[in-house]
Amino acid sequence: MSANDLQHPLKRARGLGSAQSGVGHWWTQRITAVALVVLGSWFVILVLGLLHADYATAHYTVGRPWNAVLLIAFVVAAFWHAALGLQVVIEDYVHTRWREIFLLVLVKFLAVLGALMGVLAVLRIALGV
Amino acid sequence: MADTRRPLSPHLQVYRWQVQMVSSIVHRVTGVVLAFGTLLVLWGLLELAGGQRSFDQFKVCVGSPAGLLLLFGWSWALFYHLCNGIRHLIQDTGAGYEIPQFVRSSWLSVIGSVVLTVIVWAYVLMTGGVA
Numbered sequence: 001m002s003a004n005d006l007q008h009p010l011k012r013a014r015g016l017g018s019a020q021s022g023v024g025h026w027w028t029q030r031i032t033a034v035a036l037v038v039l040g041s042w043f044v045i046l047v048l049g050l051l052h053a054d055y056a057t058a059h060y061t062v063g064r065p066w067n068a069v070l071l072i073a074f075v076v077a078a079f080w081h082a083a084l085g086l087q088v089v090i091e092d093y094v095h096t097r098w099r100e101i102f103l104l105v106l107v108k109f110l111a112v113l114g115a116l117m118g119v120l121a122v123l124r125i126a127l128g129v
Numbered sequence: 130m131a132d133t134r135r136p137l138s139p140h141l142q143v144y145r146w147q148v149q150m151v152s153s154i155v156h157r158v159t160g161v162v163l164a165f166g167t168l169l170v171l172w173g174l175l176e177l178a179g180g181q182r183s184f185d186q187f188k189v190c191v192g193s194p195a196g197l198l199l200l201f202g203w204s205w206a207l208f209y210h211l212c213n214g215i216r217h218l219i220q221d222t223g224a225g226y227e228i229p230q231f232v233r234s235s236w237l238s239v240i241g242s243v244v245l246t247v248i249v250w251a252y253v254l255m256t257g258g259v260a
Contacts, residue, residue, distance in 0.1 A: 037215060048253070074170075085164065114168065114171055124178040
């Protein structure tokens with residue numbers, strides 16, 4: 001800490017900065033990005049392997065434990081990362097406050113719904129219900 | 130909101146187009162595209178969970194010309210966002226900010242995404258197309 005730093009030590013310790021939200025968004029975006037580098041590449045390979053699969057093969061493959069777990073991770077990470085990214089785009093380009101808030105909330109709701117639907121679909125496939 | 134007719138930051142049309150800005154803009158555009166593209170993944174999972182008939186219908190939809198075009202666009206957007214995303218993760222460590230490096234890595238993202246897209250669709254064609 002430099003001698004002419006005007007920030008209160010408590011302010012620094014909280015680490016929230018002038019926007020009051022700290023590095024949470026930035027950091028979560030990076031974590032989900034790293035996860036998606038691995039999971040996205042794996043997903044493409046999975047789909048390519050199922051190119052000519054009939055329903056039974058596709059159902060069996062997707063439902064195998066490791067595939068199901070990774071697919072759930074992929075779906076959750078993808079919707080999470082998408083919501084964080086769309087949030088930045090909306091904040092940058094929507095300059096009418098009520099529209100901005102409306103879209104931000106809408107994106108969060110849709111992302112959570114999408115993730116839940118994806119998780120439920122994979123669980124139904126894996127558990128055979 | 131206050132008067133917004135004051136000059137804002139320079140608009141796109143006053144810039145000479147260069148690969149660094151293209152790679153940045155396209156990263157954002159492909160990100161938005163992929164956010165909607167994720168619905169394609171969701172759709173496939175829901176139809177697979179829905180049973181044989183719904184999954185077969187899904188395959189017909191995806192295998193149609195419009196579906197293939199959508200898939201092709203989705204795959205390129207994914208590979209571009211992947212390549213350029215890895216580039217940004219590397220830049221987050223503070224590396225690669227010299228202008229020549231920055232330009233080179235921009236081109237790497239663009240070329241890498243095209244190469245990956247070609248490889249995947251060549252594989253699809255070689256194994257007899259879709260479905």
